[in-house]
Amino acid sequence: MNDIRASRRRWLGLLFISIAVALIIVDSTIVNVAIPSVVEDLGLNSTQVQWVQESYTLVFAALLLVFGTLADRYGRRRVLLIGVVIFALSSILAATAASGELLIASRLVQGIGGAMILPASLSTINATFRGRERAIAFAVWGSTIGGMAAVGPLLGGWLTTYFSWRWAFGINVPLGVIIIIGILIFTMESKEPSAQRRVDIVGALLSVVLFASLVFALIEGRSYGWFFSDTPPDFWTWGISPIPFVFALALAAGIAFVRWGFARERAGKSTMLAFGLLRIPSFRNGNIAAMIVSLGEFGIILSLPLWLQNVLGYDALQTGFVILALAIGSFMASGFAGAFGNKITPVTIVRVGIAAEIVGILIVALSLNPDAAWWQIAPGLFIYGFGVGLATALLTSVVLMDVPLSQSGQGSGTQSTARQVGSALGIAILGTVLFASLGSGLDAKLANRPEIPAEARTQIVDLVVDSAGTGISTLDEKLPDAAADAREAFTDSTRYAAFAAAGFLAIGFLASLRLDGARRGDDDAEGEVERTVNDAKSTDG
Template identity: 35%
Template sequence: MTAPAPALRTGTAAGRGTLLAAILASGMVFLDSTAVNVALPRLGAELGATVAGLQWTVNGYLLMLAAFVLLGGALGDRFGRRRIFLLGVVWFAVASVLCGLAQGTGALIAARFLQGAGGALLTPGSLSVLQASFHPDDRGKAIGTWSGLSGVSTALGPLLGGWLIDAFSWRWIFFINLPLAVAVLVATMRWVPESRDESVSRTGAGQRRFDLAGTLLGALGLGGLTYALIDAPARGAGSLPVLASALAGVVAAVVFVLVERRRGDTAMLPTALFASRLFSVLNVFTVLVYAALGGFSFFLAVYLQNVVGWSALLTGLATMPLTLLLLVGSARAGALSARIGPRLPLTVGPVVAAAGLLLLRRVGAGASYWTDVLPGVVLFGAGLTLVVAPLTASVLAAVADRFAGVASGFNNAASRVGSLLAVAALPLLVGLSGRGYEQQATLTGAFRGAMLWCVGLLLAGAAMAVLLIHPPAREAPRAQPGQQLPASVPPAERRPRGV
């Protein structure tokens, strides 16, 4: 038996309230993840952190989010998306308080691990609730609105974080999550309907079976590789701890794939998802683009403060064009993709963003915002705007509705893995370690090298879109009444198929 057909409409109070809860929740997660980058120089100085400490402050959160977001999506599909979503909001809020109260780098990193676990519960829920709850005629509009406003919160994070850091303390970038979490809880309990995948198997006396082995293997694989990349500058790439952790990560990743294939539909990551070639291609594309975004975000905030000499607030203001472009352009980019297919936006977007990063490489001490920083930020933001909404809608449309939670969870995991690996690997690749982020000459060379690596990742994504995402066919797939789908994307109600 399947769940009842979604019926929420965007013009109703329940529809608006559900959309509000999803946007505020995802905004809370995205805002916090970007605001932390602005705080890195200040918290690093106050807590005496090395580059590795800063990396783990970012990656402790990303690691848990990437490793367990699949489990969060599966829990929502099976136990109820609304229920798991609420649990994630409470967990995230409590962990945020612990982050704000941390008195040392170790305590902060531990709290960030906990915060990432909470984010893994609520992040897939914010999107899968929309996918499962709204009427097909309004689903595209709801997802487009969510994509645009959630993207705005991502870009707004540095601005709000910079103001909180300068006016109060870096600790307030975590405390600000409390009122947001209260608003999400109220809206969710008042308006969000419960939904689940009723077709999942049950075992024993009504108990549901979960792929804990797959979850732990995925976490071990990511954790081993991340530790090796971050620790290599201090210990040496050939040291026993680095080699052992890298080997453990690779072995765990291989075993993870074998376990998931053997478990079939009971796996945390059902292999049926990859019957759609488009779904596979889009998620590799996601890793590349979000790796570039993660590297850009990590380096730019530290560079503008420690080399250019700006305050945290001015650093946040420097990225405001991202906010405006995402606010104005995301819905339009989604509509364009619905008409012509995702190939063109996903090709042009990374190329435009790469051009922006090349301009930002020229920024140096005493740089002018208007002539040195703004042009690059505008180009990067324009490229990102072309990518975000089409990518999100295309990933969800490439799989069956009953996989909504798992698919959104996997795509979230792909984006976090991209950022995670970039933050772990780029300092190693550009020779930044110890307290080098406090030395202008060292940081300047590292920043410019990192931007070149990010440009390469973006161009690789554009090449993948050109070669592997097919243009629209002559006959578009049949859409639901009033719903328009890209011709290259299989309808969500059908079994996924290759492009």
């Protein structure tokens, strides 16, 4: 009877942990559908549009390693609960923001809460479930990410259309209360007693500088110039763009982070990244694959809702219904993974998922045109969503399958960081592809219209690009031909972003070929890897 109660409690705890993960994933996707309304209400430009998403993802990626380590040392449930509280409170600030700057600032604070929730949830699952139950739990966790990434736009569309974009953030507050109550009741506290309690402060600062500077350079390069700049920031007085210096800062911080980490590990001190775990092939190669796949997965989610609303004229709810095809595919993938999980190796399922993502996104790209109907886009989104569900559900378990329990927090934090760095880079790179190609493409089309002078052409391009496409509708009455050119240019740029995403996914598929497809017993694998890591530390010492 006690075993039945304990098992029931574990699975109910998993339910609320999954809802917590859903909270941060929904929030990262729900905003995309609401962005056109936010742009109209707060007057955001295209760079601010990227930063509304990136400010969250940037902090998220930069702090995952820190909070993964803290969760192991001071309590996984404690860190998870604190993260939910911070996330809910910052959602109130986002919902009441009166300007783009305040909205971006609140998103930064949300990123802190999200960075606490994700690695704490992963390490809690890793510590709570064993053997086959762990694989099922990871599948539930991963399917939640894949499904919620698609449900978010539908929920955001409904809230934005019938209420306000502010409710896209306000919904987090009651959900946060439910999560806190459920975790307090059904989830036990866990920590690693043998973990060193001193935090690697220098390593934490270097990781933050590395990720923050890299993503900043990728986002702002389009605005400030990749080398020379006509529009430098106010604080910059040099003749060239600050972007090369920011890239150099990221490179220097990355080198310093690795050298510092290895030095501390040789001295037997704590590190932000478990460098010893990188000697485990499944962990090392799995993280590389996860980062590249995430780069391709989340970048297209930025451009497609903008295209649906600004080119096809859909409202937020209609956009959500189109993207629902992605959610349906993802949920069906979780059933497929459950049915064949014991017959096909997890790595094989991951590869099938990535392949399906590539096929789906190519179908979407080839279906894009200014007169497209929703049913032409939906099949590609369904296939893409099916692939996301397969790859996301089991890639985590593949990455962590050989990680010792004593380092589960660092392991989960590392793989979460790899994913979030990938998604941050994806949004930055594909966002740059979208808006840069939109500007050049529209300028080229308008140049073929002699009735539009050069000065007016520049103003039209700036209007469309800076408004992230929402300015197209204002051209319909006075300059219908220019509006048609803008829709064609936005369609072309969205297609280019989709092709770029497919290219990154193809690289991720190649990276997955280095993963070991063999299945081993959970306890045997853990014991073997524990000895490998300990031997490696002894050798380094």
